[in-house]
Amino acid sequence: MNIGNLIKISLRALNNNKMRAFLTMLGIIIGVASVITMLAVGQGSKKSIQSQISQMGSNMIMIQPGTGMMGGVRQSSSDMQSLKLEDYYAIRDKTSYIAAVSPSVSSGGQFIYGGNNYPASISGVTPEYLDIRKLEVDEGNVFSRQQVASAAKVCLVGQTIIKNLFPNGEEPVGKVIRFNKIPFTIIGTIKAKGYNTMGMDQDNIVLAPYTTIQKRVLAITYIQGIFASALSENVTEKAISEVSTILRTNHKLKASDQDDFNVRSQQELSSMLTSTTDILTILLACIAGISLLVGGIGIMNIMYVSVTERTREIGLRMSIGAKGRDILSQFLIEAILISFTGGIIGIILGGGASLLIKLVIHWPISVQPYSVFLSFLVCTITGVFFGWYPAKKASQLDPIEALRYE
Amino acid sequence: MSKAIIRLENIKRNFQVGDETVHALRGVSFSIYEGEFVSIMGSSGSGKSTMLNLLGCLDTPTEGEYYLDNVAVSSMNKNERSTLRNRKIGFVFQSYNLLAKTTAVENVELPLQYNPDYTGKERREKAIKALDAVGLSDRLYHKSNQMSGGQMQRVAIARALVNDPVLILADEATGNLDTRTAYEIMVLFQELHAKGRTIIFVTHNPELAAFTNRNIVLRDGKVIKDSANDHIESAKKMLDALPKQED
Structure with a gap:
């Protein structure tokens, strides 16, 4: 089965369970948005300190x-x-x-x-x-x-x-x-x-x-x-x-x-001050990373439920010719789609939140392109990582048992 | 004699349940030829389901050899059997097993999606043709949850036809339907048979055997009766004889 069909099937499955898909996504959305916002706050304060030092003449x-x-x-x-x-x-x-x-x-x-x-x-x-x-x-x-x-x-x-x-x-x-x-x-x-x-x-x-x-x-x-x-x-x-x-x-x-x-x-001063904000950034990123991890576990949980719930469908697909790897990729793509879409929404939300912080509480903000790229990457990896196990389980079902599953 | 679609040679199938070995099939041999409409009957525990799983290449025998369209199945691995099912067999289940919230035509396309030889356009064309053959050309884009049981079973039959299988394997295909709809489905099977399809109808209901041209009866894992049916009932006649419904 080609990738286009698999994506179509996964989209339909998600569409059939919109609320559930959204709630699962929410974990990823919050995770990614917080990673981006936290890094933006951390990097923003670092930049503002650096620019103050360079105003004094950093060189x-x-x-x-x-x-x-x-x-x-x-x-x-x-x-x-x-x-x-x-x-x-x-x-x-x-x-x-x-x-x-x-x-x-x-x-x-x-x-x-x-x-x-x-x-x-x-x-x-x-x-x-x-x-x-x-x-x-x-x-x-x-x-x-x-x-x-x-x-x-x-x-x-x-x-x-x-x-x-x-x-x-x-x-x-x-x-x-x-x-x-x-x-x-x-x-x-x-x-x-x-x-x-x-x-x-x-x-x-x-x-x-x-x-x-x-x-x-x-x-x-x-x-x-x-x-x-x-x-x-x-x-x-x-x-x-x-x-x-x-x-x-x-x-x-x-x-x-x-x-x-x-x-x-001025470099000694500059490196001292930026190392402080670096620690702050790392701390914030850690907290955000943990929420991303929790989001990933959410995906895994829901994928398990989804596999169990659709046991008969899996049985049917296998009986009409789906191979183990077809089923594996179907569920894997579903998990990746959830985390990927969540990632995109999270990036938009994170960008928006950063902007809001800048406008409302006037904190220095700097949205880092690398943080956007990174959280996107982490998202996809999360999807593959946490989607793999349930998908593997689905692909190993016995079609006879699966067809009889009530 | 025409070509043998199915050839079973002393098939045995044992299951290990705890310390005990259950002999579900104890040496079954028969052949089914192209164009036959065979009913396999038996009460529960007769080995009927095991037989169905073997014939459908979902399972392999413990002993003996099974040839489907002259291909030895026993030694095949999982993936090879998947491909074989995809190309040679059409399944019709008791509970239809349609994908939820999915249109008729997409349900019918499903087996072809696992066959890379077909393009999206060819799939759609074949699916529409199959639905036409079961008399549902006006329901192409109805979703599975918007259809009656009889219509759903027709979609399932169309799905079994779409890959031009050498064998249609029906498992209690009328079990979930009321009498009238069950006859309607039997009419469809008889029509398909008349067009030269090879059909195996697995059931526990002896009444349905009257519509097929050969009856195989299993008991305790053995064939106890295998006979041609000389008085094939016409499901169409039975349907017409039913009292008209009041709606």
Whole structure:
């Protein structure tokens, strides 16, 4: 008997018992829908964390001076003066995995405009810093290379600063604010980024040319740190080792010496946070998988009932020439049809539920194509696995006994 | 003499029930020739059902050889016998055994579905022809649960005819029907016989033997009578003689 006929026969058998077929299917529908929804929730939260990290610059590399000894006293890294401008130039010019690099010096103090003041720190950087930190200019412009070279007293301000220094909604660009008595002209504003995952206000920021901070504010020649961004997240590791090699050469460190600097990336943070959500996803998927298993057992149960109920039909089919394998495939296809149809409905329902969660409770949702494919596959396997035994039993019936079955 | 459709040679069939061996058939030999209408009779326990199962290739004998259309059946395996049943035998059962909620024509097509030589179109054509032969050409698409007992048995007979079998095997085919319908079915069998079909009618009802041209009687697993019937009754006449129904 060909497959088309078998499917037709199975469809009719299911059609004759619509309610039962639907209830059996329900187990699979709920199973598949929950697998898809749970994975969508899990992956959604993972993605949202990843995107927050990448907003901070997921390929960002931070270079800080290492802690070290000065006359027998251990120093904090910010007091170390091991990073020089030469290091910045070397990283800028000699590396192949770095997309952008900026030195960093910063100083804390009080900003004053008119009758308002606000405490914040001012960071001295190059224009590349905005790319590295994924910051965007809202109004005005970034300072130019000339302004960096001439140590111009200009700055870019974040939204928190604007809110506190210009509470009446004045236009900040062009205004002069004072930081520790030094006047800075605001030449641009930075778009709001809000709080990051660690609860840091990313809008509490003032950027100025690093030369200005070095010469006019701190009066130092060393730099406190270097920010860089790797070409992509994948080459971050390579970029880090490259930077380390350059710095070790620059600092004339022997092979036995420890690094006098620290190179860190966001990846550690990223992998820590995503591993948490991965565990969450696995847990959710397990629960959903169990419900799929229960659905499969439901199929098996109903197929048993169906085989018993249709013993006479099996007997008849055998007496008019059906072979064992014809009967086997008939019942197997019936089981597969139940799980397959249940799977399709489950996928639609799961997709719908995911969408609903997104729209109603605003959870980040990401429906994974692989989860759809996977649950489909699992469904079919469930059908074959749980349909096999009852179908085998049907195919092994003795036609004489089966015909006489009451 | 015409060709032997069935040749039984000293058939024995034993069943093991617990520690005891039951001898259902104790050495049966006979032949049935093309175009015969044979009734096999016997009370319960006579070995009638066992005989039916053997003739229908649903079972194999413990001893002896059975030739159906010159093919030795005893040594065949399950699948070979399935194919043999599909090509050579048409079954008619007491309880019709139609598929539920399925149209007449689809029920009749069923044996051909297990024969890959037929296309869907050929199946449908043959099924319609078979239903025409049993006088149900106006009921092709009625479902089995919308038909009377007599109509259902006609569908079952059409199903037995559809594969052009060498042998039609009827098991108490009128057992579930009222007298009038039973005669109607017998008329149909006699018509089929007249057209040259070989029919074996297994029954416990001696009255029905009068309509067949040869009677075989079994008792305790042995043939006790095998005789030609010289006075074949016409089922058509009996039917006409019945008092008219009032509806």
